[in-house]
Amino acid sequence: MSRSPQLGSARGHPSHEESPQPGSERVPLASEKGNPSHEKSYLNPGLPKPAPASDGLDAPYWQAAAEERLVMQHCRACGGWQWGPEWICHHCHSDDLVFDEVPRGGRIYSYERVWHPVHPALAEQGPYIVVLVEFPHHDGARMVGNLLGDPRQPVEIGASVQAAFEHHKHEDPAYTLVQWKLVGG
Amino acid sequence: MSRTLRGAGAIAGVGETTYYKRGQSPDAEFKLALMAVLAACEDAGISPKEVDGFASFSNDRSDPSRLANALGIHDLRFSNMQWGGGGGGGSAALAHAAAAVATGLAECVVVFRALAQGQFGRFGQGPRSNVVSGAGAYAVPYGLMSPAQSFAMKVVRFMHEHGVEQSALRAISLASYHHAQNNPRAVMHGRPLDEAKYDNSRWIVEPFHLFDCCLENDGAAAMIVVPADRAKDFDHPPVYVLSAVTGSHYRAGASVHNTPDYASSNFKTCVPRLYDMAQCKPGDVDVLQCYENFTGGVLMSIVEHGFCEPDGCNEFFVKENLLAPDGKLPANTSGGNLAECYMHGLELNIEAVRQIRGTSPNQVDGVDVSMVVSGPMVTPVSSSIFGSEATL
Numbered sequence: 183m184s185r186s187p188q189l190g191s192a193r194g195h196p197s198h199e200e201s202p203q204p205g206s207e208r209v210p211l212a213s214e215k216g217n218p219s220h221e222k223s224y225l226n227p228g229l230p231k232p233a234p235a236s237d238g239l240d241a242p243y244w245q246a247a248a249e250e251r252l253v254m255q256h257c258r259a260c261g262g263w264q265w266g267p268e269w270i271c272h273h274c275h276s277d278d279l280v281f282d283e284v285p286r287g288g289r290i291y292s293y294e295r296v297w298h299p300v301h302p303a304l305a306e307q308g309p310y311i312v313v314l315v316e317f318p319h320h321d322g323a324r325m326v327g328n329l330l331g332d333p334r335q336p337v338e339i340g341a342s343v344q345a346a347f348e349h350h351k352h353e354d355p356a357y358t359l360v361q362w363k364l365v366g367g
Numbered sequence: 368m369s370r371t372l373r374g375a376g377a378i379a380g381v382g383e384t385t386y387y388k389r390g391q392s393p394d395a396e397f398k399l400a401l402m403a404v405l406a407a408c409e410d411a412g413i414s415p416k417e418v419d420g421f422a423s424f425s426n427d428r429s430d431p432s433r434l435a436n437a438l439g440i441h442d443l444r445f446s447n448m449q450w451g452g453g454g455g456g457g458s459a460a461l462a463h464a465a466a467a468v469a470t471g472l473a474e475c476v477v478v479f480r481a482l483a484q485g486q487f488g489r490f491g492q493g494p495r496s497n498v499v500s501g502a503g504a505y506a507v508p509y510g511l512m513s514p515a516q517s518f519a520m521k522v523v524r525f526m527h528e529h530g531v532e533q534s535a536l537r538a539i540s541l542a543s544y545h546h547a548q549n550n551p552r553a554v555m556h557g558r559p560l561d562e563a564k565y566d567n568s569r570w571i572v573e574p575f576h577l578f579d580c581c582l583e584n585d586g587a588a589a590m591i592v593v594p595a596d597r598a599k600d601f602d603h604p605p606v607y608v609l610s611a612v613t614g615s616h617y618r619a620g621a622s623v624h625n626t627p628d629y630a631s632s633n634f635k636t637c638v639p640r641l642y643d644m645a646q647c648k649p650g651d652v653d654v655l656q657c658y659e660n661f662t663g664g665v666l667m668s669i670v671e672h673g674f675c676e677p678d679g680c681n682e683f684f685v686k687e688n689l690l691a692p693d694g695k696l697p698a699n700t701s702g703g704n705l706a707e708c709y710m711h712g713l714e715l716n717i718e719a720v721r722q723i724r725g726t727s728p729n730q731v732d733g734v735d736v737s738m739v740v741s742g743p744m745v746t747p748v749s750s751s752i753f754g755s756e757a758t759l
Contacts, residue, residue, distance in 0.1 A: 230496050232504035266622035292524040297570040300513040301493035312511045314624050324625050328509050339527050
């Protein structure tokens with residue numbers, strides 16, 4: 183269960199025109215490229231901005247993130263946890279769900295390094311890493327974010343990560359992304 | 368009365384337009400749909416006015432009422448759409464058509480898919496909206512938005528759990544391109560692929576190189592399903608629907624990548640029903656068409672359909688095992704979504720029929736049992752098995 187696939191640019195790639203050798207300097211943060219809001223962000227500005235669903239289902243999550251609290255749904259009937267948000271508990275079908283705070287730490291369940299930009303905002307981005315973070319003590323619920331740091335770094339499944347709140351307070355609408363950094367990294 | 372679709376429906380005819388690279392079709396998407404239906408009717412030797420039903424998937428834009436109007440159909444009895452995106456509905460639409468003719472809801476149902484990514488949007492691009500909410504709000508702002516990006520983490524996890532090497536994915540791509548070189552209809556005919564070209568191709572998203580990803584195309588495909596008692600009314604050898612099932616496993620549709628059994632192509636609950644209905648087992652399958660959105664989905668599908676142990680992928684997935692006519696499991700013998708055409712997998716069902724008729728460009732000898740896997744990793748998914756007269 184611990185074997186890791188020989189993926190990606192951890193070992194470099196011989197001919198990818200966009201791919202310098204491994205260990206080359208990190209891609210500058212968007213904020214260092216003149217992001218007008220002067221807020222540090224992992225990805226270049228211009229992607230669709232997240233907003234609470236119009237039906238009100240997940241507004242507490244986005245409010246909590248703005249306050250640097252990490253929450254997910256917790257069932258007051260059976261004690262089960264779930265993510266993403268839904269109107270009833272998938273364990274017991276109660277609708278008595280609250281958004282309760284969870285520890286800001288988890289472990290990497292899976293990841294991917296993206297190279298090909300599929301949105302104009304990412305045209306100059308270069309590679310970036312998406313991680314799927316598992317909360318083993320919360321019914322295995324998972325969250326998605328970016329892994330901060332060198333986008334060409336090797337990624338180890340199972341590694342411990344902690345949340346980092348990336349605020350976009352000057353955007354309209356304002357929002358906060360929950361990013362992840364390696365513990366001790 | 369036994370409750371099964373086994374052998375209840377037969378394929379009277381199949382039809383395809385020319386397959387074009389995205390944006391190169393001279394015809395509008397709806398015209399492509401009509402042309403595929405007309406071609407299937409010609410193949411069957413029936414009047415298009417005899418068609419009385421339509422079944423499709425992935426929110427096909429060609430509305431059955433408009434099709435019936437354009438074709439002058441007298442008695443439209445069945446218009447059906449499988450919910451769910453991607454190609455996961457290809458064999459499900461076939462199941463619905465077979466169910467319709469088995470129960471007398473209809474007599475002559477066209478299963479079709481028409482797709483002009485030039486006329487409409489591309490699948491491989493992210494949304495252009497200013498704001499995203501709902502499940503997308505937890506993915507798109509992190510740069511997780513295209514199909515390749517949405518599935519890569521499943522494949523990374525599977526490769527991690529089972530020690531799968533990149534060469535296993537490469538073998539799937541090489542086999543599809545190999546078969547396409549014998550198929551003049553294939554978009555990648557005359558564009559062979561070898562190991563070096565694959566290895567040197569750019570990453571789209573690890574672990575997918577360019578050649579691990581499906582094409583983007585314009586075209587249409589159609590197949591005509593009739594009750595089995597009409598199977599021998601046509602000029603071709605009869606082809607029966609032995610099995611067609613759809614579904615997905617526990618919380619496969621959980622948002623924000625929360626499916627508990629995550630590293631899966633989503634076929635684990637479908638497969639027992641597939642083989643039970645067909646009354647066969649993996650060893651009986653002569654040839655496989657397995658939907659390639661991305662090679663990683665093919666790999667997990669082949670495992671979940673019982674052809675290979677999860678820990679045996681590096682040995683099983685070598686090019687020679689996947690080649691017609693003599694490989695252990697000849698797969699994607701038209702070139703499939705990677706190298707023939709991305710017609711949302713319906714071209715795979717048509718190739719499966721050709722294998723039983725004996726008219727594939729990469730014919731396997733004596734095919735009686737011909738399987739199709741539709742749209743791995745989406746939800747719901749579907750699979751089907753076609754059989755020759757000998758299988759009834």
